[in-house]
Amino acid sequence: MLLREYRERAVFSLEHLAEISGVSDRTISDIERSVSTAPQRRTLLALVAALNLTESERDEFLRAARLGKVTTGSGGRSASLEPRRLPDFTGRTSEIAQLLAFLDARTATGRTVAPVAVVHGAPGMGKTALAVEALHRRASNPSVAFFVDLNGLDAIPLTPLQVLQALLKQALPPGRLIPKALDAAASLWREVSRNSPAAVLLDNAASEAQVRPVLTTGHKGAVVVTSRRSLAGLEGVRRFPLGPLPPSDGEAFLAEMLALDQGNESLRELATLCDHIPLALRIAGNRLASQPSWTVRDFVDRLTSEERRLRALVAGDLAVEAAFSLSYAHLTGEHQRLFRNLSLLKGTSFSAPLAGAAMGAGSYGAVDVEEGLDELVDLGLVQALTGNRYRLHDLLRLYAAGRLRAEASTQETAALRAHLRSWLLSSTVSAGNWFEPHPVAGIICSTPGTAFASSAKARQWLQSETSDWFGAYHDAVSMGEHEKVVKVAESLHWFAGIWESWGQWHRLFTDSVSSAAALGDKARLSAHLGYLSFAFNNERKDHQRALETAHLALDAATEADDPAYQGWAYLYIALSQRGLERIPEAMTSADRAISLFEAVGEIEGQAPALMLKGSIHQLWGQLDTAVDVATGLLALTRSSQMPPNVADFIEFYTLQLLCGSLHSLQRYEECLEVAGEALAVAEEMEWHLGRASALYHRGKTYDALNRREQAAEDLSHALRQAAYAGDVRLESAIREMADGVKERL
Incomplete structure (x- = not known):
């Protein structure tokens, strides 16, 4: 060799x-x-x-x-040697049921064209095993009568003529002459297959051209095609995509192979490390079965290292990495580079623009990226998700990272990482600025990020690409890029009030406080201590720590002799005191904040301070006063020159405050009207959390008015919006209210 x-x-x-x-x-x-x-x-x-x-x-x-192989002349194993039916086949219950229902229903209708199913998916998903198992489970003709391996991933796949010749060799008596021309072979296949109930399995197809001559009028049997591609050019077929097994099936797969009880924690970890991919699970099971001295925990420990995981998933001539290499080898050089560079992304899913940013400076256009991703999807290396997003499964990510290490120099990879980090940070500031009264100015990075057409698009990006932009932020922290860290945090602090359920704001602002301190600007330090206090209050519900942090913010603002930042510090002090139910102190601090903001003419601070004061009156039971404060604040917000993005935010929460006070005063009709106004603002903002909260208040009010059907409808919509927003606390409160309304219907 x-x-x-x-x-x-x-x-x-x-x-x-x-x-x-x-x-x-x-x-x-x-x-x-x-x-x-x-x-x-x-x-x-x-x-x-x-x-x-x-x-x-x-x-x-x-x-x-x-040269050393016994073949049909087309390369690979004998084209007509049917794969063995696996005696320990486990899982895929739903997929097999759907496939059998399609095949049997179409066969039973007496159609003149055989039902054709295309089972497609990423390497290692068990496409062939599923097809063989399904055909053997059929009630009628439970077997595979004709089988051809189309050698779709070989350097030279079978031609359409070779496919027909392989079928005819199986269908005709020994010694019968097999045509050497495509037209003659196709004609003979039509004659042989006419009215035949025999099932045909075409395995590992490379293209539609290999399959089309087999699909003849008059054939009564089923035709099942497996391929890493979806074979989108085939018409009149049903496609059955295969992904990783559900976690329970992955565990059951290993439990069956190893004769262990399902529910074993180590077994669960092993299935997860195998990404629930059937090939990886089988290899892991084989490795353990061949090493009696190993426990499942021993093998889990071996797989924990990402760099060793793919190398460890080898058993004899079965290897996960080799299966991936087949698809990788069929990509063009540019598409291979795109696949490799996707390993630089940290999120569980990604968009085409983010994939383009991973390609480096100016090397790929948006159209090229989308075409490249389509090719990766077609070969099963990337999964297409809804909303024009994509996913790279864990083992494929490790494989891509391995190819990047092998094929790109250390300098090239470092440059790619730097470009991606710069693009992400620029995009984060661009998105966050949509929610800021005073957008962060200046060029944060040398690489421009993406632009956003609306606050809704900006919010969607920040929530969808969190893992990647937050990862880039942490990289900037670890590299001591203090100015970048501070600017990113400054662009996000109003957005933090819109997306309180994220759960990581306290970490982000803890880092920005450290960077602000390193820059030596006391006013800036005061601002970031205030952001952190807000996160402790609203996200962590740690009001004592929030109060201590707010006092540090006041100290820094006093040292900077900045009355505006002193006002913000008093606002955060009041917020913390309200959380601690120190009501008189909270009122005093809120009034102090309002006075400072009025003195410097900072309406963006005065409005939330007034809103906080109204909520303190509400908590104190002074409901009429709370209504008066909220009503006055609405007039101020709607008549001021406050930027629309901030005005909408303030108006929504003020309407919520007013609605809550009116409800407590049993002024339900007024409350309904105000809740409707809040819902309209949330709709304008395209804000799931705002919709959920407004619908919850309106549903609660409908219930108080005994208008239960309207209450149930609003609460049902509110539940969906809260789920979209990912706010578990609000979703739980809505569900509890909805259950009570259902009981009273």
Whole structure:
């Protein structure tokens, strides 16, 4: 074999080639010594990718590998050798039921065209195993009559003629002449398959062209096609996408293989580390079964290291990495680069613009990125989600990261990371500025980020790409980029009041306080201590710590001799005191904040301070006064020159305050009107949490008026909006109210 020659030319040891290819060193050694004369195609392509062979070298290598094989002349295993039905097949109950229902229903209708199902998905998902299992479970003709491996991932897949020839060899008596022309073979297949109930399994299809000649009028049996691609060009077929197993099925799969009780914690961890991918689960089970001295915990510990995980998921000639390499080898150079660079992203899902940012400075257009992602989706390397988002499953992410380490220099990767971090931080400030009364000015990074057409788009981006922008923020913190850290936090502090349920604001502002302190600006430090106090109050409900932090903010503002920041510090002190139910002190602090804001003409501070004062009156039981404060604040907000983004925010919460006070005063009709106004503001803002809160208040008021059906309808809508917003506390309160209304209906 040429393998040793290519390996030595690359100056690779057996162990190093095994590490970067995912093929075990024993298998590589067996191929080099001709002990293994028929290595699997996926093994060969994994070696081709690792050795970085040219196209001509690849073809020569694959031709040489085929010389020792008994084949049909098309490469790979015998085209008509049906895969074994797995005796321990587990899971996929829903998928098999849907597939059988489709095949049997279409067969029973007497249609003149056979039902055609395309089972497609990422490498290692068990497409072939599922197809074989489903066909064997059919009530009618429970078997696979004709099977052809189309060698879809080989360098030279079967041609349409070779596919028909393989079928005809199985369908015709021995010795019957097989046509050597496509038209003649297609004609004979139509004749042979007419009125036949035999099922056909076409495995591992590369393209629609391989399949079309098999789909004939008159064939009564089912046709099942498996492919890593969706074969979108085939018409009149039903597609069955396969993803990872549900967690319970993944655990059951391992429990069945290892004769263990399901529910074992180590078993659950192992299934998770295998990403619930059937191939990975089978390999893990085989490894454990072949090592009696290992416990499940032993193997889990081996897989915990991300860099070792793929190398450990090898059993004999089965390897997760080799399966991934087959799809990777079929990508163009640019699409391979796109796939590799996706490993730089930290979120569980991503958008096309974020993927484009991972490609580096100016190297990829938006259209090119979307086309590249479509190709990755078609080959099963990336999963398409709703809302124009994508997901890279964990094991594929590790594989992509491995290819990035192997194929990009340290300097290239560092430049990519820096560009991505810069783009994310710029985009975060751009999004956060939509909610700021005074947008953060200046260029935060050399790389411009994405722009947003509305506050709703900005909010959606901040909530969807949280893992990535927050990761970039932490990188800036760890690198001591204090000015960037402070500016990002400053662009987000009003947004924090809109998305209180995130749960990480206290961490973000803790870091920004440290950076502000490092910059030595006391006024700025006071501002960030105030943001942190707000997070302790509203997010953590740690009012004592919030109070202590707010007093530090006041000290810094006093040292800076800045009355505006002193006003904000008193506002946060009052907020903390209200949380501690120190009502008289809270009222005094709120009044002090209002006076300071009035003195410097800071309406953006005066309005929330007045709103806080109204809520203190409400908590104190002074409901009429709370109504008066809220009514006056609404007039101030609607008549002021306050920026619309802040005015909407203040108006909404003031309407909520007014609605709550009116409800407590049993002025229900007025409360309904105010709740409707709040809902209109939330609709204008396209704000799920605002909609949920307004609908909750209106539903609660309808219930008080014994208008239970309207209450139930509002609360049902409120539940959905709270779920979209991800606010667990509000969702729980709404559900409790909705359950009570249902009982009273």
